[in-house]
Amino acid sequence: MVFISLPHFVARAMLLVSLCCYVYEGSWERYCCCYCYLLKVILFIIQITMWKPMLMAKLVRQFSHLQPVRAQPVFYIHSQTTVTKTGEDIYLGGPISKRQIGENVSRNEKVNFLVRILNELNDDSKESVYNALDAWVAWEKDFPIGRLRQALVGLEKEQQWHRIIHVIKWMLSKGQGTTIGTYGQLVRALDMDHRVEEAHEVWVKKLAVDLHSVPWQLCHQMISVYYRNNMMERVIKLFKGLEAFDRKPRDKKIVKKVGDAYEILGLVEEKERVLEKYKSLFNETSSSKRPTRTSKKKSKG
Known part of the structure; x- marks a missing residue:
């Protein structure tokens, strides 16, 4: 298709050169100069037209094997972004996926892990306890109210009343554990922590x-x-x-x-x-x- 239309293109180009020479008063030098440039353009077009299919085929053969290599880093990056390290990863000795945490860590291990974290906190402030609890519960699909109650029992054995108060208040701030037993446990912890007026307020507002x-x-x-x-x-x-x-x-x-x-x-x-x-x-x-x-x-x- 290209070679059939090429003579027509050359004829039109020669007509264009003739018109240019006529405009520039028919100068022979200008005619030769325009004709040379025209030949260069024609030769360049012919080279591109003839070699383009061959070049494209060669490029396709060279880069076709790179497709799976490019897909591999993308998958690796995705896998790296979906796996993060938490306190449980450190406790278990290595990073594991979200699905595996719920399956491979037993109930008692999670409870003991939380009690150990709370006992080892250097800062006994509300923010520190809340941050530790948020990190501990981040991997859970459902709120672990049962494991938290077990952790509270463990903290009571060690008489960690101040931290028990923080744990119960954090749990209540999440809208969980709003039962008579929870408020009674909070009253007892406040009393043992020598915060009688706070215990009285909880009793009046929630129980009395x-x-x-x-x-x-x-x-x-x-x-x-x-x-x-x-x-x-x-x-x-x-x-x-x-x-x-x-x-x-x-x-x-x-x-x-x-x-x-x-x-x-x-x-x-x-x-x-x-x-x-x-x-x-x-x-x-x-x-x-x-x-x-x-x-x-x-x-x-």
């Missing part, structure tokens, strides 16, 4: 609003907190609130603490009233011991 359903165990715990910190007015107020819902104490220790609170405040009559009202708790305790003694005698006989 449902005195009709709060377990007696937590009520006894809060009465003990008030009693131990010489807050006798609060002991009596809490006990009266429970009586208003017709809730009767199940342990004589509660009655004794309430009676002592009345006595310290100079309300001896109220103390006698409470002891008289719940004297059955003291009688039940003494009567429960008697059958055991008689049973021992019968067994001996």
Whole structure:
């Protein structure tokens, strides 16, 4: 197709040269100069037209084998960006993928790892504990509420009350663990960390609003907190609130603490009233011991 149209191109080029010579007053020198340039252009076009298919074929053969080589670095870069090192990687001795962390690390190992991290923190601030918890939970698909509760038990054994408070508050900030048991655990940790007013605030805002359903165990715990910190007015107020819902104490220790609170405040009559009202708790305790003694005698006989 190129060689068929080439004569037409040359004829048109010669006509263009003739017109140029006519415009420049038919100078023979100008005619020769234009004709030489025209021949160079024609030869260049012919060379490109003839050699272009051969050059393209040669380039394709040379660079066709580079395609898989180019794809390999791209895949490698992607794999490097999707695998990052976390604290668990260091604990396990090498980088592993996100999927493998959930499969290869046991529940107890994760709990022990978190407890060890929290115990080894040099800074006991809120930010340090929160950052450690965020890094620990980053690989989890679901919020590990069960493992966190196990970690809290481990921290309680080591009496790390300050860090227990941070862990519970971090958990609550994530909208997790908003149960009566969690708030009761927070109250106990605050009390053991000598932050009684904060414990009182948590009790009033989160637990005291449902005195009709709060377990007696937590009520006894809060009465003990008030009693131990010489807050006798609060002991009596809490006990009266429970009586208003017709809730009767199940342990004589509660009655004794309430009676002592009345006595310290100079309300001896109220103390006698409470002891008289719940004297059955003291009688039940003494009567429960008697059958055991008689049973021992019968067994001996």
